[in-house]
Amino acid sequence: MATGPTIRDVAARAGTSTAVVSYVLNDGPRPVAPATRARVLAAVAELGYRRNNLARALRANRTGTLGLVVPDLAKPFFAELTRAIEDAAFARGLRLLVGSAHFDADREDEQLRALLDARVDAAFLVPSQDPTSSITLLRRARIPHALVHRTHPDTVCIAGDDVSAGRQAAEHLLQHGHRYIALLGVGRAEDPVSLRSRGASATLTEHDRPLPPWSMLTCPFPNLRDDAYRATLDLLTTHPQITAICATTDEHAVGALRAATEIGRRIGDDLALVSIDGTELAAYLTPALTAVTAPFDTLGADAVDTVLNPSGAGPTVRQHPLTLTVRRSCGCHATHDGHRKS
């Protein structure tokens, strides 16, 4: 409650008006004489004055706060994305409000409304399901916003180039000489899993290694890990000739890794595995996962910059390339921290 000194106290101590103090504090919009400015700054220092951002926000209609809603803050991918966005926001002097939607559409809606009530300057959303109604909500709130890690024709989206990521993963496996390759993924509509699957599949077809239907394993959302586990167990049992697996997310890969291990196949040795995402989890696993890695920091920075400059250019999808990080799981003899050794 001891709200500390106000701009009036500073003005009084500096022997000037609140207007001038404000000009000094904000470097404008009007000029201030050097001598006055010095007195103001001295007063600020002596009083330990800190501006009340609430009042500022009310007046300026701008809070300096951004908002982010993800399906689950604790999942490695979203956690890393959150860190990246927070870093970018912090670097620009902004704060970040976060919320988990628990993969639930209603909860996502509530979280979004909470952000709007908090009067965030802009909002980011990694939608849990079909983003249509969320986009409508955001549009009606007339607040700058962007979809992250997911695209939709009606708004601005910051995403990875997932089709290319799928291609890279498949290509790497092809370079290893694999002929029997399975694909873990095939999600809904235009989500990353689906795009990556499409890219991988296209590449395999182009190299005369079309995926037989039985080797395209569909894993419902959001129990990716366990679904991938079961699907892989099944596949390896019925089709032992498989020598390589392309996982469309690290979670899929985790499930595949467990299934393969239980069945006695050694990943990186007699079974190759390449993943897509490249969260730190991929580096943690044993063997470390070769993965097409998402550019988290770039995504975060671009997301923040994009909502900060509402170019008004209408819906767009800003795509950022993912890059291959070679570790052990593909069979390359790389060191465990990702540097290729042979």
Add this chain to the structure above:
Amino acid sequence: MATGPTIRDVAARAGTSTAVVSYVLNDGPRPVAPATRARVLAAVAELGYRRNNLARALRANRTGTLGLVVPDLAKPFFAELTRAIEDAAFARGLRLLVGSAHFDADREDEQLRALLDARVDAAFLVPSQDPTSSITLLRRARIPHALVHRTHPDTVCIAGDDVSAGRQAAEHLLQHGHRYIALLGVGRAEDPVSLRSRGASATLTEHDRPLPPWSMLTCPFPNLRDDAYRATLDLLTTHPQITAICATTDEHAVGALRAATEIGRRIGDDLALVSIDGTELAAYLTPALTAVTAPFDTLGADAVDTVLNPSGAGPTVRQHPLTLTVRRSCGCHATHDGHRKS
């Protein structure tokens, strides 16, 4: 900029005053006649009025926002803790502002100041290093706050019972009949790693299995994983008689798992491993890690409740028990999702 309808618009439409509208909206502090209340609510609905929390906050000196600073939002433990705290805050109608300190004291200080500038109602901190100066900052700001996952005599702390967690881990290993047990941990001062190490060590000593000095592996912070990897590699090479490892965090365990695997020891088979933390990462690994699991949701809920009711009782440490989750890495033949099978 289209700030939407204000309380005045609602008052006008309902044919009453702003005061009454406010009373209706806040259920007090004064009573309102049912008929009037109904008219107000109708007006609110018709106008799609949403209260401006900025103005409310400025007036009430209460933002409805909590703040959290952790060393790294993307690390599994902190990510899960963040989710838990956000869930608890959301359940109580509050928002959460987050910040990463990057394990840096100065950055932590900046993040804390950012929270204060945002006028959060209360703040949580998982300190990156010695929390003394951060505590001073928080105290001077006269804002309710709590340390989480770390204790300090000068303030209120929400933590796990880490000594007991260490004991539980060691006991489980002893029950398996292991005689040569190594300990991965031994952090600084009173941090969780150090407390867990102390607990484990005490239990081993009490059971006449004191840890020889060479089997207590110190892993500097925050490169736990790689340090644990190197330390374990070293230990297993020089002391192959070791049959069990007690890791004080999941990150230590990840490093140990990799080292053991590279050296040809099979975790859960000819080398037992028990970890402490129990993040989802533990369940993801192959083999799944038996771990003494932190009660994230309880910690989050208690943290929020504690700062919301500043009991004024002065510094305390509120301790919550961790519980053993048996999976594969200890040698128990549990199913992969943690249910004990034999």
Add this chain to the structure above:
DNA sequence: ATGAAAGCGCTAACAG
């Protein structure tokens, strides 16, 4: 270059 003053939208005395 500076000061006075009008609000931003809301809450809560204070008066009926």
Add this chain to the structure above:
DNA sequence: CTGTTAGCGCTTTCAT
């Protein structure tokens, strides 16, 4: 039970 009104602390127009 309800209306009037004074601010919360700040920014910014309008004077000077």
